[in-house]
Amino acid sequence: MAFSPEERAELRKKFAAFAESRDAKLRDQLIEAHLGLAEYLARRFGNRGEPLDDLVQVASVGLLKAVDRFDPGREVEFSTYATHTIVGELKRHFRDKGWAVRAPRRMQELYLRLGKIISTLSQDLGRSPTIAEMATAAQVSEEEVLEALEAGQAYRFASLDSPSPGGDDDGDSMGSQLGELDSELIDAEHRAHLSPLIARLPDREQAIIFLRFYDGLTQSEIAARLGISQMHVSRLLARSLALLRQIGAPDLEAQPPE
Amino acid sequence: MAVSEDQVRLAVPATPEYLRLARVTATGLASRLGFTFDEVEDLRLAIDELCFALIGTKGRAGTVQLKYLIHPGALEVEGIGAFSDRPEAGAVTVSELSERILDALVDEHEVRPDGDQPTFRLLKRHIGP
Numbered sequence: 001m002a003f004s005p006e007e008r009a010e011l012r013k014k015f016a017a018f019a020e021s022r023d024a025k026l027r028d029q030l031i032e033a034h035l036g037l038a039e040y041l042a043r044r045f046g047n048r049g050e051p052l053d054d055l056v057q058v059a060s061v062g063l064l065k066a067v068d069r070f071d072p073g074r075e076v077e078f079s080t081y082a083t084h085t086i087v088g089e090l091k092r093h094f095r096d097k098g099w100a101v102r103a104p105r106r107m108q109e110l111y112l113r114l115g116k117i118i119s120t121l122s123q124d125l126g127r128s129p130t131i132a133e134m135a136t137a138a139q140v141s142e143e144e145v146l147e148a149l150e151a152g153q154a155y156r157f158a159s160l161d162s163p164s165p166g167g168d169d170d171g172d173s174m175g176s177q178l179g180e181l182d183s184e185l186i187d188a189e190h191r192a193h194l195s196p197l198i199a200r201l202p203d204r205e206q207a208i209i210f211l212r213f214y215d216g217l218t219q220s221e222i223a224a225r226l227g228i229s230q231m232h233v234s235r236l237l238a239r240s241l242a243l244l245r246q247i248g249a250p251d252l253e254a255q256p257p258e
Numbered sequence: 259m260a261v262s263e264d265q266v267r268l269a270v271p272a273t274p275e276y277l278r279l280a281r282v283t284a285t286g287l288a289s290r291l292g293f294t295f296d297e298v299e300d301l302r303l304a305i306d307e308l309c310f311a312l313i314g315t316k317g318r319a320g321t322v323q324l325k326y327l328i329h330p331g332a333l334e335v336e337g338i339g340a341f342s343d344r345p346e347a348g349a350v351t352v353s354e355l356s357e358r359i360l361d362a363l364v365d366e367h368e369v370r371p372d373g374d375q376p377t378f379r380l381l382k383r384h385i386g387p
Binding site: 118127128129130131132134142143145146147149150153195197198212213214216218219220230234237238241242244245246 | 278281282285286288289292293294295296297298299300302303306307310315353354355358359361362
């Protein structure tokens with residue numbers, strides 16, 4: 001995060017100029033110059049059950065506010081000021097989400113481990129494993145398995161504004177390779193039967209919703225079909241339903257009675 | 259489901275963050291019944307879907323009382339809302355989409371979201387080993 005003295009002087013000039021002109025281009029440059037700080041701070045808040053992408057997004061919002069509000073006339077470095085603003089933004093983000101995100105690190109780790117255990121057991125058994133079987137394999141209690149599964153789904157209350165994480169945050173190499181496949185999974189004819197709300201979800205989520213609720217596939221079957229982990233299917237489903245509820249709620253009044 | 263073996267009762271504030279307890283209780287009991295990962299995950303989604311049907315996306319003032327009935331090879335969950343505020347406009351409509359989702363997730367479900375005492379019920383059977 002260290003700038004050279006020259007860079008520092010340059011930035012100071014830009015801040016002074018921005019304070020005068022409020023020029024959008026300057027603003028972009030100032031934001032860009034400090035994105036590293038936002039990311040650094042976002043990482044510090046990692047391992048709390050939130051995808052890093054989302055946290056970086058939140059931190060960037062904090063950075064934006066800091067750039068807009070910073071008064072270069074004051075005797076304080078921008079980085080000091082911005083750190084304060086960004087951390088505030090991150091803290092509020094966690095606070096707004098309630099206790100669900102305050103999953104202990106141990107639970108997060110168990111959750112990641114369970115993802116692999118589910119895949120292995122499903123293959124060995126030829127069916128979805130029971131919680132007891134997962135607990136035995138992980139050498140923990142059933143309660144801990146359930147707690148970890150719950151903790152791993154902390155995004156439940158994620159706001160609509162948070163981007164759908166493009167990369168995967170639970171350690172498996174999946175998801176990104178889907179892309180093209182997704183749109184082929186639901187053809188136009190099928191799409192017509194889907195609720196219009198679903199059309200507002202990302203393609204992959206649409207596909208999973210379609211396969212689970214319209215085609216009646218189990219989560220395991222969907223995972224096999226899409227080549228992603230069951231845990232990931234489970235996460236995406238839960239998040240999609242949470243999003244659908246949020247999208248759906250304000251519109252309900254406008255809908256004609258059924 | 260006439261005869262029930264054991265039952266567990268839970269009353270939580272009618273806000274989204276407490277639904278976690280409703281889910282954890284359900285999955286804990288389901289695990290005792292030998293439910294699989296798939297079934298547990300379905301149950302969790304269904305509990306959310308039904309609880310949100312009662313309390314709306316933002317929650318209500320009051321409580322949701324949950325009754326978990328443990329049957330051989332099946333878990334039945336009943337929810338009763340006791341609210342002191344008026345519902346969020348339009349929030350208690352159970353959409354066609356929600357119906358479809360619940361059809362896929364559980365074996366039986368019903369919601370009566372209106373009136374002084376909105377209720378829901380679900381039944382999830384354990385199939386498999």
